Amino acid sequence: MGDDGVVPRLGNMKALLGLIAGAGASYGLYKLVRSGSKKSEISKRSIDRSSESGFESKPLSNMAIRPGSLLAKVSDMNIISGTETTRVTDTPPSDVLSKSPGSLEPRHIGMLLYLLQNTPNPSERRQVLLTLGNAAAFTVNQDLVRESGGLHVIAGFLPDPSPDVRVQTLNALNNLSMNVRNQEQLKIYVPQVLELIEMSPVNSEIQLAALRLLTNLSVTDIHQHLMKNATKLFLSLLVVSNEILQIQVLKVLVNLSSNPDMMDDIVQAQAPASLVLLFDCCTNTPVLLRLFTFIGNLRAWRPSAQVAEALRRRSDSLYCVLLDESSQLHSRLPALLSHPDSEVKAQVAKLLT
Template identity: 30%
Template sequence: MAASARLAAVCASVIIFGFAGFAYYLFSSKNRKLKIETNQSSQDNDDKQEKERSKLAPASPQKTLKRVPSVVGLLSSEEAVVLVGMLATQDNEQLKRVLTTIANGAAFTTNQDLIRDAGGLPLLLFLLESKSKDVQESAANALSNVAVNHKNQIALQDLQCSTVVVKQLNQGENSDSLQLSLLRLLTNLSVSTEWHESLLPALPRLIKYLNPDVRKDLQLQSLKALVNFSCNPDLFMQIITLKVDKSGIIQLLSSEDIDILLRLLTFLSNLATTKNMRKISRKQFLQEGSKESTFGSVMYGKNTEELLSELTYLKSHRDAEISNLAAKVSVNLT
């Protein structure tokens, strides 16, 4: 399936780029500002098409892309086709600019639909595996925005997007900025429980970022994704048995960052609520605590004094939501 998806993406790029060339001809005849270079597709018509290209005198790729604003409003279907066609360029700098335009345009639901209809999703997923880390980051940002759309999520599932996202997220040589973009994409995908099972291999990576030594934006984005996963009761055992650095969790609970505290407490509260709702015995976590540090042993093991102490302190926090969540977790742990 993965191989067929990649092949489909390549085929789509060829087809769409040709269509975008035709769209350019139409735009030129109407004196539109948005242009794209055409590609010659038939050997028999080489001379004829060469003459046509010289008559059209299209703008160079650099000039063309300068006419595409980095922030756009609602696109027409023709403009969406042209933008998607531009994804076939081999120039990484130009490609990043097109991806940024698509990411900004995807803030609108209508544009999300148009990008999908123009065949952009397989191309964006293909670029997520680019050899250029900068292109990968730009593609992740674009995908993150177009993914907040139910029909697009269905299409991305068919393209096995989760496999690609997990693979790229688990790459050891990624920069923090690329990881952050991938985490945003993962978070948007994990809003729907339909994605949870296929995204489970990413959980250990998310847990590693629950460490005070990690950049705060990576901590926060990981927690946002973990909150999404913890809302699914069917994943309780997979999450509660994950290996975790106990000292890291305790230190994060003493963080001054309101957003991090809210997400971490929400995550712990979701786990505690599911345990009580499903009447899962605490005994198995007591036994587990002697072997390794997991969320189960941190929350229900033999040595929970530090956790309870931090929660007691947070119950008097100046932020009412943090105070209420800390109290809720404390009650569900005892």
Template identity: 35%
Template sequence: MGSLADDRRWTVRLAVGLLAGAVGLYGLHKLVTLKRRRQQQQRAGGERPSEKNPVHRVTGLKITGDAQRIAEGFLHTNSPDVLEQQHLQAVLGLLKESSDASTREQALVTLGNSAAFSANQDLLRNLDGLSIIANCLFDEVISVRVKALNVLNNLSMNIANQKELKMTPRWVEGLAVRRMQRCSCDLDRLRIWIPQILEILRTTALNSELQVASLRVLTNFSVTNNYHYMMTNYIPHFLKLLVEGTEKIKVQILKLLINLSANPDICHDLLSAQAPLSFLLLFDSCVSKEVLLRLLILVANLKENLSLLRNSVQYDYEVDSLHSVLFGNATPFSHKLTKLILYQDNEVKQQIARIITK
């Protein structure tokens, strides 16, 4: 029995060693390759090469000499950006089976790094990696959940992965049994992941890493109109975060809201949402340009779509709605806008002009 336990411990240590070594060599190989390419380009008088798929990257593990030797042969020799299927499968297995939080974090960091490349995004989906990674959203350790969201952020750059992560009820009903056999998921884990991420955003601490990570994933999903309908019930919470969050939260929320406001079908949902009392305080020259410019783009988009909306149907809005605050009769917003005309930035003035001329 003792020998068997020792063998198991040795196997786990070897797996963790391979994982750490793989990440270390992966990062080292990338740095050396990029440096070599830059030197070649400079000698040839060309420009610095741009890295493929410049999406958000997750920081890797530290490199040690032993780890580098252990990881020899772990990476695909012909393409350092793409790990072999067997290696990704091993990391996914470790993520699914390990009860150690630090090991799960290391596995997610490795997957996040590899998910920065399109070939690995497809490979991870084919290996059922999306379900395994998304299940980490239920992890009791917050740092594990943050890293899982970071991986999903990279994976959600892939349209096919977005469809998989949406996981519609029909998909759950039709493939639940087969999916449970493949990844040993509990039936209650087979839910729609986008609402789960929205719930994380709603219930987590204000301005936390978990909140920022959730917003990044949702922003990727909002680039197309396909999943906007799943977010409409959370618009009041988005507005609340906009007035209460840090500048980082404000900018990320505005990216999401701008994507929603570009969709005429969501215009009424945005305009009918209750506006926080301090919403108009954001329209001030002392607010950073990053926030102010995006605010004005949001309003300009809403006003353009409102004109289309009025041509089709007439809506009544509550007095505290976003519509009444922005476009109601004799609102303070018009005075705010008048003062901002003096703002010394052409981009800001262009968006003010969009609002006024509509």
């Protein structure tokens, strides 16, 4: 095949990938409503989008396409979606560029998934995952990825040797998780995501991206039980991490503690004694406010006398550290009444009543 055929194909491919990479320029509002559940107040719980992460977002169209490389080859490949087989080069650039970013066709998603599975270059894998994550900002593409079998393909890169690839995998799964049907497939990766949090450096982008994904998976009661043994991990991370990660940990804890069925596991979890030190005027205000929400959820739980007595025998339980009459928290709250933030003072007064 001569050069005259290669140049237009590469141009088409760059235009197409540039369009898809730009699909994350804006995000729609997201609401997850659990069908048939009257008690879930999702508007009070936390959701997260990877667009808020501040991570660099470079479109694939900026990548150099070398002759003979995977990107050059894929510009002339057959994309199979369902029963339809289409050549990428059959779509003129003008038609591709005129498409709404939220109405990408199955063959475009299929092309990206093919690239992801077949490139040995970590940098290119990262860019493809970034593009898929941006495309997943739109509900139609969340469905397309699932219907193409792409959820498990993407999740397959959670253990990738490259930290950047792992981060972009988590970001893509985060956007894809803003879809109830996708969550049904993604729930099996919760243990793997928790392991990434535990094994990764504190305050790393991997921990932050993993917590964002867990925030979305915990926004309804459906999959929260998969995290019931992770309270100790979250509390330990809370006392050693920076403010950005603290907020993310608390989003998950607030979501979990909104479910009465999770409370027994939460209050029994081992908690660091230094947890009470966060209730201080020096603590970042957004962190304090989420701490108060978490405490409010915990106090709404009423153990029987027998259960409370059993919990008191474990001095390192969350119950003893934050809820029991012997907790140091009670002596720390009055000092926060002088906090400069009016909402903090209102929350403290509410807790003291």
